[in-house]
Amino acid sequence: MEGEKQKISNDNYQQKDRAEPEEYVGVQTSMWITENNLTSLVHTGDVSLEQIFSLPNLNRAYKRVRTNSGSGGIDGMQVGSLKDYLIKEGNALQSSILSGQYRPNPVRRVEIPKEGGKRLLGIPTVVDRVIQQCVTQTLVPIYENQFSNYSYGFRPGRSAHQALEQCVSFLNDGFSHTVDIDLEKFFDTVNQSKLIEVLSRTIKDGRMISLIHKYLRSGVIVAGKFEQTNLGVPQGGPLSPLLSNIMLNELDKELTKRGHRFVRYADDLVIFCRSIRGAKRTMASTVRFIREKLFLGVNVEKSKVEYARNAKFLGYSFYKTKGQWRLRLHSKSASRMKSRLKTLTSRSNGWSNEGRKEKLKQFVTGWIGYFKFADMKSLLSQTDEWLRRRLRMVIWKQWKLVRTRIANLVKLGIKRASAFQSSNTRKSMWRTSNSPILKSALTSKRLEAAGYPSLAKSYSDVRN
Numbered sequence: 001m002e003g004e005k006q007k008i009s010n011d012n013y014q015q016k017d018r019a020e021p022e023e024y025v026g027v028q029t030s031m032w033i034t035e036n037n038l039t040s041l042v043h044t045g046d047v048s049l050e051q052i053f054s055l056p057n058l059n060r061a062y063k064r065v066r067t068n069s070g071s072g073g074i075d076g077m078q079v080g081s082l083k084d085y086l087i088k089e090g091n092a093l094q095s096s097i098l099s100g101q102y103r104p105n106p107v108r109r110v111e112i113p114k115e116g117g118k119r120l121l122g123i124p125t126v127v128d129r130v131i132q133q134c135v136t137q138t139l140v141p142i143y144e145n146q147f148s149n150y151s152y153g154f155r156p157g158r159s160a161h162q163a164l165e166q167c168v169s170f171l172n173d174g175f176s177h178t179v180d181i182d183l184e185k186f187f188d189t190v191n192q193s194k195l196i197e198v199l200s201r202t203i204k205d206g207r208m209i210s211l212i213h214k215y216l217r218s219g220v221i222v223a224g225k226f227e228q229t230n231l232g233v234p235q236g237g238p239l240s241p242l243l244s245n246i247m248l249n250e251l252d253k254e255l256t257k258r259g260h261r262f263v264r265y266a267d268d269l270v271i272f273c274r275s276i277r278g279a280k281r282t283m284a285s286t287v288r289f290i291r292e293k294l295f296l297g298v299n300v301e302k303s304k305v306e307y308a309r310n311a312k313f314l315g316y317s318f319y320k321t322k323g324q325w326r327l328r329l330h331s332k333s334a335s336r337m338k339s340r341l342k343t344l345t346s347r348s349n350g351w352s353n354e355g356r357k358e359k360l361k362q363f364v365t366g367w368i369g370y371f372k373f374a375d376m377k378s379l380l381s382q383t384d385e386w387l388r389r390r391l392r393m394v395i396w397k398q399w400k401l402v403r404t405r406i407a408n409l410v411k412l413g414i415k416r417a418s419a420f421q422s423s424n425t426r427k428s429m430w431r432t433s434n435s436p437i438l439k440s441a442l443t444s445k446r447l448e449a450a451g452y453p454s455l456a457k458s459y460s461d462v463r464n
Contacts, residue, residue: 049207052138053094061133062086065126065238073125074108074221082126097131100207104128106219106226107234115332120188122220122234132215132239135208140242142202147245148252153266154241160314161373163265164327167272170261171308171318171325175272177279178311180304181286184297186267187244188232191295192216195233195247215239241266247294254289263313270313279305316374329374337367338383345390347397347429356394357451364453372462380455384444391452392442393433412441 051057065079072078077085086093096102107122124132140156147155152163196213203209220227220234233240233247244266251269255262260282261272271286273279283305287298304311308318308325317330343349344359351359399405402423409419414437422437432438448454 047138048205049098052134053097057134057138061130061137064133065129071123073123074105075125077126079126100210104215104218106221107236109220109222121236124237129238132237136238136242143246147249148256150262151252151264154245160265163263164314164316164373166263167313168325168327170272175261175274176308177273177276178306178308179271179279179283180311181269182299182302183267184299187235189297190233190247194295195243198246198250250294265314268314327374329371329376334379341387345394347394361453364455364458368458368462380459384454384456388444388447389433391447392438393429395442396429396432409441414441
């Protein structure tokens with residue numbers, strides 16, 4: 001553990017804490033990490049810091065962090081070292097938290113690509129992940145009683161598919177005009193003072209509020225330098241999804257009070273109205289509330305009022321057939337799918353055939369699993385034809401030499417004269433991949449038998 005020890009009461013970075021804890025002398029309990037299954041804690045009312053950092057809850061949090069794995073934070077400690085560290089330093093860590101002396105470490109900045117830019121993640125140390133997990137799994141049952149039935153993101157037993165099902169239900173009830181409000185850089189711009197105010201309505205232990213505030217203000221390390229975080233809720237830790245829902249629940253309550261039909265998944269929100277006129281009024285009043293009451297930004301260029309057929313939500317869109325609204329794949333989702341398949345079937349990535357098959361299977365299985373509720377049978381059949389052509393192009397390149405191509409074509413049932421002619425072609429590989437000879441040799445059935453996945457078949461399997 002030398003060189004990997006998490007600091008407990010002091011840190012290397014100056015932090016300004018506006019919510020300092022009151023003096024407290026707690027009863028220190030012995031801490032031991034076990035591997036046994038533990039009964040989950042369920043609370044229906046206010047809880048104290050002692051309950052949050054009780055032995056059963058700590059053990060449960062440790063096991064969750066260990067299962068989730070992930071990379072380490074700025075101190076370099078990995079999840080594999082966590083058990084030994086907590087056994088050795090657990091009592092001191094627990095005492096430091098209960099006495100209000102604990103200071104979280106800054107998070108490690110990571111950028112991941114997303115549509116139209118990059119998403120900023122903050123990776124906490126593994127010890128801070130355990131502490132955040134303790135807080136999260138204790139507060140979730142309390143706030144679940146407060147959250148809206150039309151909020152689906154980052155909640156136990158709820159999913160994006162349920163959110164989409166609710167959208168279709170509202171559409172079929174006659175609410176066919178949508179208000180799509182885009183919250184501008186939500187996680188990066190949350191007003192921390194407003195969030196603390198909202199938390200204080202439910203959480204009465206000031207030490208717990210102080211601990212959460214310290215995590216909000218813990219800062220971030222960017223290119224080796226410390227930056228303060230006076231705004232936002234850093235994505236990447238166990239606590240941020242819950243805090244985002246607590247903040248946006250204020251919006252949910254306002255929409256419910258006004259009688260609106262809406263569906264929210266994290267910071268993706270769509271409101272359903274009966275008319276375009278009503279939708280425009282709803283847009284104006286909702287944007288005003290978000291800005292003036294929640295102190296959040298709205299991207300007016302991306303926020304839209306439109307007929308549901310043109311809307312996009314969670315990668316899906318909607319269409320009406322035989323008097324009923326149904327789900328279909330949005331064109332942008334189809335484009336991203338095709339772009340990913342193009343990358344996976346690149347001729348120059350250096351992958352083995354087995355490696356390519358595995359990556360294709362993983363992508364197709366995950367993608368179909370998410371988009372399985374969209375009506376897209378025809379689209380997937382067309383995409384499969386294009387995918388097979390790309391695979392034939394990859395295989396043709398792998399065969400390289402003329403004699404190798406002739407031999408392989410003959411093995412696959414092509415007459416030698418035809419094989420000789422095709423193997424000596426000067427056409428591009430892409431044009432050759434669509435030739436009758438290569439299509440007869442490398443049929444869809446043969447490619448599937450060789451282990452290459454089919455989008456249409458995978459879709460059919462999950463729909464039946």
